Amino acid sequence: MQRRRVVVTGLGTVNPLAHNVDDFWAALLEGRSGAAPITLFDSSRLDVKFAAEVKDFDSTAYLPRKEARRFDRSTMLFWAATQQAVADAGISYEDGEPGAERAGVVCGTGIGGIGTTQDQMDVLAERGPSRVSPLAIPMIMSNQAAGAVSIGFHLAGPSTCTVTACAASANAIGDAAEIIRRGVADVMVAGGMEGSVTEFAMAGFNSMKALSTRNEDPTAASRPFDRDRDGFLLGEGAGALILEEYEHARERGADIYGEFVGYGMSADAYHITLPRPGGGGAARAMQAALDDAGVDPVDVDYINAHGTSTPANDVTETLAIKSVFGDHARSLAVSSTKSMTGHMLGGAGAVEAVIALKTVSEGVIPPTINYTTPDPECDLDYVPNEPREAPVSTALSNSFGFGGHNVSLLFRSLRATT
Amino acid sequence: MDRATIESKLVDLLVDELGLERDDISMEARFEEDLDVDSLGVVELLMALEDNFDVKIPDEEAEKITTVGEAAELVSQKLNA
Missing domain, CATH: 3.40.47.10 (Thiolase/Chalcone synthase)
Structure with missing residues (x-):
């Protein structure tokens, strides 16, 4: 079935x-x-x-x-x-x-x-x-x-x-x-x-x-x-x-923003507040969302990062993205809208899911603001400071919580799934 | 404190503390049926009465109150006891 x-x-x-x-x-x-x-x-x-x-x-x-x-x-x-x-x-x-x-x-x-x-x-x-x-x-x-x-x-x-x-x-x-x-x-x-x-x-x-x-x-x-x-x-x-x-x-003829296609979860099983070094836990959540959806990593256009602006998270998440997406990590867009909203903690995942769905329906990626000095350990395309028009058919949204809870949600435009 | 003052202060409390609409409140209005004040709201009201009129209202007396007028009467009795 x-x-x-x-x-x-x-x-x-x-x-x-x-x-x-x-x-x-x-x-x-x-x-x-x-x-x-x-x-x-x-x-x-x-x-x-x-x-x-x-x-x-x-x-x-x-x-x-x-x-x-x-x-x-x-x-x-x-x-x-x-x-x-x-x-x-x-x-x-x-x-x-x-x-x-x-x-x-x-x-x-x-x-x-x-x-x-x-x-x-x-x-x-x-x-x-x-x-x-x-x-x-x-x-x-x-x-x-x-x-x-x-x-x-x-x-x-x-x-x-x-x-x-x-x-x-x-x-x-x-x-x-x-x-x-x-x-x-x-x-x-x-x-x-x-x-x-x-x-x-x-x-x-x-x-x-x-x-x-x-x-x-x-x-x-x-x-x-x-x-x-x-x-x-x-x-x-x-x-x-x-x-x-x-x-x-x-x-009922409802307007549809996009399809929810993948839910990935993992635990760091490491520390109550620190991410596991290397980002293995976060990577497994992203991979699990892709597997749930049956979506190939190269089909992901945009990642709304957890991107908290803490020294530890942003390096770890970058490593995790690179380990899941390989060479494609350099060609997809990653932004942290927490640069604008701040970290809404338990509300962040939902607000960022709203953003992921808007990127899919509007074809514009919101930027990471305040990006002025590159960190050699964070070397992806973070959509610095200016929004970018780009067709986004598949968007991933990451949320990682104290306790080592890692969650990735994958959304696709209906035109990509039907 | 005369009865009219008690009643007017009580109405203010119902508006300010419980968020009721002033126009809905009369001395005959029943808390549960007419004003949609549930059991938690009644406890809030009793606390407000005790604080604002500086009286003590035992639970067994509080349980008998069903209307705004009865609440005013109870406060009046306590103040004049």
Whole structure:
């Protein structure tokens, strides 16, 4: 029996560059940075005082205040992205409708409601246990967003959550596609988010020496593959995709961005935060995605890199790409859009999947900005500083998470697959 | 504190703390059926009442409240006890 095919029929995002896909795409092609001094809290105690925040986010544009205030910021970001993706796909369900049992959600996040955790821990310390909010637990739990989307959009099929750090929402997309392939559902909301620009999270990442400390020039801080990179730019944001079984999409005449063709996963099995030197784990994830799709490495046109701008990741990922693609590694385009968005952690995979699908449907590759000084150890074509028009029929998106989780997603244009 | 002041402060709390629409609120309005305030919302309201009126409301008394007016009455009793 032929495997059920999965296509993408809706996209949504809220991120440091924009509050919708069209504005986001325009910002990426302009090469704009989302970095700025922190506004969400008083950063005076921190060493690093900038981040890539979602700017001027008004939750009441998406929900009445009565409901919005019961969501952690991270949940609210995913809700907003989902609302856009659902509208884009033109699909909706009533409560209890039979088709709704064939629709579900997989939402990934690194940590869920860390902002609420910090707020309520402060309440506990300052005012005691009797003043901890009854909403604290539902807002903190990492699956709040999956639950909220299932409830709000009446999705009564599979509803679950992936929590694999910076690979989380890439896992969510892959897992959701597998659910459709297995025949359990026809439509899945898939993606994820992070809302962790908080003092506590920044302090933790800073203590790990993971963050760029370029306080004097925040927009130049995220410089993946550049020799002078010094750590990642913390971002926040959400991405949501509507994955749909191909025939289901065709029957209702849906517009299709592209086909989800490959899901690759591996573990470094090496260290809780450092990538395995040599990039063997990352390479196996990319190879697994190609194998899943039955796609030849030479057919890949573009890789949206994990590209965090940390000294370790960018070298390791470069080595991994070279080991999988051989000579073709020099002719394909690789860019890190984290140079603009910052690292949205659990939301990164989904937002970058949105980008991969846009490159496939638009034929333009967004650049790696802030690329000024080549690193001899990073010697691929990183699409430096300027977007590039190029036909992209097949795009790979990498996401690697603390814990050694490696995920690669492969998307193709329908013209390449049919 | 007179009853009118309690009621007006209570309405402000329902708007500010629970995000309810001011126009939906009356003294007769039932929390669950009319205002869609669930059990978690009721706990939030009780915390807000205790904090803002500086009273203690035991759980067994709180459980008897079903309308906005009953909440105002309970606060009034506590303040005048």
